[in-house]
Amino acid sequence: MVNVKSENVREKKHPLIHLLSGGAAGFVESSLCHPLDTVKTRMQLRRHKSVIQAIRARSSLQEPAMTRSFSSLSELKLSTNYSPTSVGATRIDTSVSTTTLGPVKTAQRIIQREGFFSLYKGLTAVYTGIIPKMAIRFLSFEEYRETLQKFKGTPQRGCSTFDSSVTFAAGLASGLTEAVLVVTPAEVCKIRMQSQFHSLMDPSQLARRKYKNVAQTAFTIVKEEGFGALYKGLVPTMMRQGCNQAVNFTTYNIMKRELLEIQNTTALSPHQSLMLGGISGGVGPMVNNPLDVVKTRLQKQVIKPGKKVKYTGIFQSIRLIAKEEGYLALWKGITPRLMRIMPGQAITFMIYEAVSSSLKGNAYFV
Numbered sequence: 001m002v003n004v005k006s007e008n009v010r011e012k013k014h015p016l017i018h019l020l021s022g023g024a025a026g027f028v029e030s031s032l033c034h035p036l037d038t039v040k041t042r043m044q045l046r047r048h049k050s051v052i053q054a055i056r057a058r059s060s061l062q063e064p065a066m067t068r069s070f071s072s073l074s075e076l077k078l079s080t081n082y083s084p085t086s087v088g089a090t091r092i093d094t095s096v097s098t099t100t101l102g103p104v105k106t107a108q109r110i111i112q113r114e115g116f117f118s119l120y121k122g123l124t125a126v127y128t129g130i131i132p133k134m135a136i137r138f139l140s141f142e143e144y145r146e147t148l149q150k151f152k153g154t155p156q157r158g159c160s161t162f163d164s165s166v167t168f169a170a171g172l173a174s175g176l177t178e179a180v181l182v183v184t185p186a187e188v189c190k191i192r193m194q195s196q197f198h199s200l201m202d203p204s205q206l207a208r209r210k211y212k213n214v215a216q217t218a219f220t221i222v223k224e225e226g227f228g229a230l231y232k233g234l235v236p237t238m239m240r241q242g243c244n245q246a247v248n249f250t251t252y253n254i255m256k257r258e259l260l261e262i263q264n265t266t267a268l269s270p271h272q273s274l275m276l277g278g279i280s281g282g283v284g285p286m287v288n289n290p291l292d293v294v295k296t297r298l299q300k301q302v303i304k305p306g307k308k309v310k311y312t313g314i315f316q317s318i319r320l321i322a323k324e325e326g327y328l329a330l331w332k333g334i335t336p337r338l339m340r341i342m343p344g345q346a347i348t349f350m351i352y353e354a355v356s357s358s359l360k361g362n363a364y365f366v
Contacts, residue, residue: 015139017359022134025351029344030126035119036340037126039106040333041194044296046101103336122190125214129186136178138352141249145170168250175245179238185230187237189217191299225303233298236291236314243291244284248345251280267357274350281345285337290318290330292337297321 101109110118148166193211211217221229255276256268268276285292294317301309311317321329 013142013356013360017356018139018142019131019135020359021352021355022138023131024355025348026130026134027127028351029347030123030130032347033340033344034123034126035107036103036336038110038119038121038194039103040336040340041122041191041296042110043101043103043106043336044293044333045195045300046332103339106336121196122193122214125186125190125193125217128189128214129182133178133182133186134348134352136181137174137245140177141170141174141245144173162253164250164254167253168246171249172242172246174249175241175243176238178245179241180234183241184232184234184237185218186214187295188221188230188232188299189214191296192217192221195300229303232301232303233295236295236298239314240288240291240295243288244341247284247287248280251283252276252349255279268353270350270354273353274346277349278342278346280349282338282342285334285341289334289337293321293330293332294318296333 107119145162145166148169149162152163152166189211193214196209196211211220218230259268259272259276260266291314294311294314297311297317301311303309311320318330
């Protein structure tokens with residue numbers, strides 16, 4: 001009979017195992033799931049009720065008749081020579097929509113207007129940050145968990161010896177750490193690239209696009225807006241990452257511990273890691289989606305000297321979005337986010353466990 005408590009005496013993994021296992025997991029996960037992240041970003045950036053105010057604000061200085069109030073966009077269309085892309089001589093951002101599009105329709109719209117590979121906008125930014133992010137996530141989680149458990153007086157190693165409260169705190173700390181060191185600047189670049197409305201099928205539009213790759217995007221942002229612009233949305237990103245990793249690691253490790261005890265074994269099979277990773281990945285987004293919407297809006301904004309920005313902080317952004325677009329707008333993108341994160345976490349934990357197990361037996365890492 002196999003004793004699951006034998007895990008208590010295993011040695012701590014070599015740091016390179018976390019680097020290689022986490023990097024491999026992140027690369028596979030982002031390659032497969034990135035289109036869903038692009039769809040989620042576009043859904044979160046689409047505005048509804050605020051379109052009327054935007055049209056009035058952009059056109060009133062050119063057409064005095066436009067200053068009177070309209071009760072609906074349909075009345076606006078009937079009362080003026082309105083076109084969806086311009087009012088007077090002012091171009092309206094076609095990302096502003098008055099209809100609700102689901103993830104499938106949003107994806108179809110992106111493909112139709114901008115080409116299939118537009119679903120992969122911002123992927124270079126993800127690749128650039130994915131290896132250090134995953135390395136920091138898993139390595140810092142293990143280090144935080146070891147340290148916190150020692151303070152509780154039980155320094156033994158092995159997942160079965162750790163309290164759930166310790167796992168939660170370690171996950172929270174690892175999420176905050178990765179948000180500061182990697183996630184925030186990488187996501188600012190990614191969102192700028194994803195939010196560009198240009199067609200990859202039109203060479204002229206492709207040549208005129210502002211953000212071309214992650215390095216050029218980061219350089220442009222720093223040049224135009226300062227280095228601090230790479231850390232737009234830092235606080236909501238930290239809160240989102242901390243919440244996600246606290247919930248993910250705690251849920252995964254509780255389910256893993258219970259399943260190992262039921263099976264009376266010391267390791268999960270790949271399909272079990274896949275299943276548990278998917279379940280744990282779905283819990284966090286259901287709670288913190290408003291933070292993700294706010295983070296996306298903050299990171300999309302371009303800072304111009306002397307110009308006041310629309311979104312200034314977490315609570316101001318939440319109030320403004322709820323006022324202009326309704327409370328449900330804070331849950332925009334939840335469907336593609338769940339579609340993105342649940343399989344993503346499933347793939348991440350499966351690949352991490354598989355690569356980690358294979359490397360652990362290598363003499364180099366002993």
